[in-house]
Amino acid sequence: MTTFVDRVVLHLQAGDGGHGCVSIHREKFKPFGGPDGGNGGHGGSVSLVVDPQVHTLLDFHFRPHVKAGNGKGGAGSHRDGANGADLVLKVPNGTVVQTLDGTVLADMVGAGTTFEVARGGRGGRGNAALANARRKAPGFAELGEPGEKLDVVLELKSVADVGLVGFPSAGKSSLISVISAAKPKIADYPFTTLVPNLGVVRVDNHTFTVADVPGLIPGAASGKGLGLEFLRHIERCAVLVHVIDTATLELDRDPLADIDAIEAELNEYGGLADRPRLVALNKIDIPDGRDLAEMVRPDLEARGFRVFEVSTATREGLKELTYAMAELVEAARAAAPVAEPTRIVIRPTAVDDAGFTVEAEPDGSYTVRGARPERWVRQTNFDNDEAVGYLADRLARLGVEDQLAKAGAQPGDLVRIGEREFDWQPTLYAGADFVPGVRGTDQRLEERPTRATAAERLAARKARRQRPADEIEAGGVEADGVGADVASGSEDAE
Ligand SMILES: Nc1nc2c(ncn2[C@@H]2O[C@H](COP(=O)(O)OP(=O)(O)OP(=O)(O)O)[C@@H](O)[C@H]2O)c(=O)[nH]1
């Protein structure tokens, strides 16, 4: 059995970043070589790209779990880990990418359009990269970040100039097969077409695309039959053509009733009222059909439709119909902006990428939100005290501690950053990595001298600078630059 696949749920997992390595260079007679732990490789990301050769989402239906490669860990002797392999998935033109709750992430139109859906985790820096003038041999490295993991819905909305609409078996697929090179399945049972067919039609020097979509039945707009799938494809067509079966044997159907039923569904789906429409009365090669077509023609014209009597079997009337299609398509193109060129969909970066927020929760705890603090927490190996100290320094330097204090946090309060919870113990000074004790431990965990925070020291320094010149002269030599604040570096811009 064929499955209708133009909507799939994909489970994506970008690659994890490799861990950074802790290593110290060893050489004979050089017991204290420098740190030489390499960085972890970045995790591979998952991207989608529009490929004109791909027409359905069927492949994803059979393979909904998608994972990009992990980055390799760093190693000693400054060896960086390899990056994980990126994964590029080919999708049909007109694929809409949504989250499970319906937020549109990307609307992929135009060959080559690319969208990075899941970003790989960053590789952790090795201890060589974390070393600086004061922290000469870090006893820790950063962890690799986990890759993004998310579920998305891919939905195909065909992009065609003309959409053929009509009841099942009206002859839509037959029509596209005779006016274009498309060779869809044609059969005398309803719902033969399950996946939309696109055809390219050339009339003189005009070229346009036509979409043959599944048949429509009353109730389609509320999901009956293949209704919504059908309507989704019509949404992007500039021109609609009603294909009507004039020779149906069903007693309760006639061309006027069919058009009413389909218009009612289009109307209920909404947003399609402005599309120009044509009516193709099909199967006039059958005598009863021709009679009926001639009978209803005046009624349809009275309603404002341009009517064409056609037969896909004998090809009668097709030339006039395709000319009229071309005319409407040209008019629609003239009215609409130029077709979108190939473009790259840029992932919207989180607004607060640079900053962070501190929020007091009703239960008395505090939550810190922000891309950087959350990433730093993910990169921290909590089994290593030195790494934890380094995290504390970074957070203090970013101003997280000051904001927590401002928000009213008291020592011992619960603070949440990303997926971690901490008992808040204010770090009393930042940039304190200059007293290496035992490797992998942080001295500050044992002793907590009461000293000014980084911000307080900065303010004090500014105040000193701003003192009038004469006062400084009178006051003698200023001990500028000497004091606790030498330590606050800026090596962690990242
Ligand atoms: N006699 C005659 N039969 C036709 C004509 N056009 C289509 N048919 C027949 O009508 C039947 C249905 O045709 P399709 O083209 O599959 O109809 P459809 O509208 O695509 O149907 P669904 O895909 O089920 O929605 C087939 O048996 C065709 O051979 C025509 O002009 N004359």
Ligand SMILES: [Mg+2]
């Ligand atoms: Mg069909």
